[in-house]
Amino acid sequence: MPPLIDHTTHFIAGRWSAPDTATFPDRNPFTDEVVAQVAAGTRQHAQAAIDAAHAAFPAWAAMPPGQRQRLFLAAADIVERRAEDFVRLLAAETGTASGFARFQIRWSVDLLRQAAGWGYRPAGDVLRSDTPGRFAMAVRKPLGVVAGFAPWNGAFCLAWRTVVLPMAFGNTMVLKPSEEAPLSAGLVLAEVLEEAGFPAGTFNVVTHGPGDAGPIADAFFESPHVRSINFTGSSATGRMLAERAGRALKRIVLELGGYNPLLVLDDADLDLAVNTTAFGAFFHQGQICMNTRKVLVDRSIADAFVEKLAAKTRSLPMGDPAAPGTVIGPLINDRALAQVRQRVDEAVALGARVVTGGRANGRVYEPTILVDVPATAPVSCEETFGPVLIVQPVDNPEQAMSEALATPYGLCAGILTRDAQRGLALAERFDCGMVHINGATMAGEPAMPNGGVKDSGWGRSGHYAIEDFTEVRLTTLTQGALQYPV
Structure with a gap:
């Protein structure tokens, strides 16, 4: 097979590093074949990248918005032109089936084109002063160097989000992709x-x-040139990074995990509910932070819903992510597979029933529906990164809301109902970053303020990211002599 990309070494200061650096094998999660030998970086590499970004910052921050716009638009055109290459890469490196791969590519192109115009946004405000003769301005300025951690699960689009948001507002970047996706979450960018x-x-x-992120992170947190950290990943890791950022007095943006409920009310369209749930729960093998984890369905329609959902779930094509039509590909590695198996086995041991699924063929785990899951089962309250869904009947919307709110996470939620006012009233009660009425829990668009609260992190994407990746500087000009008390 020909190489999937041209370079597998670090990219620092506009140059690809020497090929004799230490390497590690980047493996296909479906076949276990080696996709590429990738450079294994050290703290010294990270520091060199930080220094390069710091040196490039003044000119990048001062670049006219039209010039930056042309660069982002050119990047979007290149991504669009190379789309088929990236579909192949995502299948080989991350087990991503073509449906999600093409979604990521389209999303990334849209993000690049939308962000191309963000440099023309108003850069601040003229303020009124109580001091006669004083002119005051609050001007937004880029921070400087932003260090980004890109995940493997939505490798391509989440890496672009990690990079584009800070750079569009005038910051320079050092990106550390996950070792599970060094190509599609880093080097192809x-x-x-x-x-x-x-x-x-x-x-x-x-x-x-593998396992060597620590020295890279140390360089990020200990360098005075790094002004902000942009992290997408697990809540446990995000909490540790937030503690380090606090000690270093660095800004940090956290896009973390979620335990995302979907409410199916008694007036919901049953077919819509089934299709929405299957997509929300099982897209990309349940390895997306916004996947639906639990459905709270009105008891009056619960049996019919479960029957139809089980039939839909059994029909989802599984196997090689590179094969046309595949929906369910492999989990990313053996650790992920072991966790999914453990969570399902624990639930069954505590009295849960498997409606469908519950088995694996290699790393491909069948999409699984669980019912009668006790609240003490870890799968009932902790994020399980795999194709596992709990369906729980409820007596009324009040019980549904009580169950939905009983979580430390606050990423996203969904509500299915024919009554828009009813849906909006329930949406107001959620303590999360995103609520989608008559849509799946996964409904993010590049311009939208995607993000969570509580254990799901803080910060927002889209053009709302200006709050996270700029700072406000007050400048005043006083005409005439002021009278001072000394």
């Missing part, structure tokens, strides 16, 4: 931005081997 003509040092990528 460097290829695209290099071809698009981004200045050297504005964007840098440092990869690392």
Whole structure:
């Protein structure tokens, strides 16, 4: 098979590093074949990338918005042109079936094109002063160097989100992709931005081997040049990084895990509910932070809903993510498979019943529906990164809301009802970052303020990210002599 990308080494200061650096094998989660030998970075590589980004920052921040706009639009065109290459790469490196791969590519192109115009947004405000003769301005300025952690699960689009939001507002970037997706969450972005003509040092990528993220993170948190951290990943890791950011007095944006409920009210369209649930729960094998984890369905329609959902679930094609039509591909690695198996086995041991699924063929785990799951089962309250869904009948919307709110997470939720006012009233009661009425829990668009609260993190994406990746500077000009009390 020909190489999936041209480069597998670090990209620092506009150059690809020497090929004799230490490497590690990047493996296909479905076949276990080696996709590429990728550079295993050290703290020294990370520091070199930080230094390059710091040196490039003044010119990038001062670049006219029209010039930056042309670069982002060029990058979007390149991604669009290379779409089929990236579909193949995502299947080989992350087990992503073509449906989700194409979604990620389209989403990334849209993000690049929308962000291209963000440099033209108003950069601040003129303020009124109580002091006669004083002119005051609050002006938004980019922070400087932003260090990004990109995950493997939505590798391509989430890496672009990690990069584009800070850079569109004038910051420079150092990106550390997950060791499970160093190509599609890191190095291919460097290829695209290099071809698009981004200045050297504005964007840098440092990869690392399995279990070796620590020294890279140390460089990020200990360098005075890094002004902000942009992290997408688990809540447990996010909490540790937030503690480090607090000690270092660095800003941090956290897009973390979720335990996302879907309410199916008694007036919901049953077919819509089934299709929405199957998509929300099982898309990308349940390995997306916004996947539906629990359905709270009105008891009057619960039996019919479960029967139809089980039939739909059994019909989902499973297997090789590179094969046309595959919906359910492999879990990312053996650890992920073991956790899913453990969570299902624990639930069954505590009295849960498997309606469908519950078995694995290699790393491909069947989409699984559980009922009668006790509240003490970990799968009932902790994020399980796999194709496992709990269905729980409820007597009324009040009980549904009580169950839905009983979680430390606060990422997203869904409500299915024919009554818009009823849906809006329930949506107001959720303590989460996103609520979708008559849509799946996964409904993010590039311009929308996606993000969570509580254990699901803080910060927002889209053009709302200006709050996270700029700071406000007050400048005053006083005409005439002031009278001071000394």
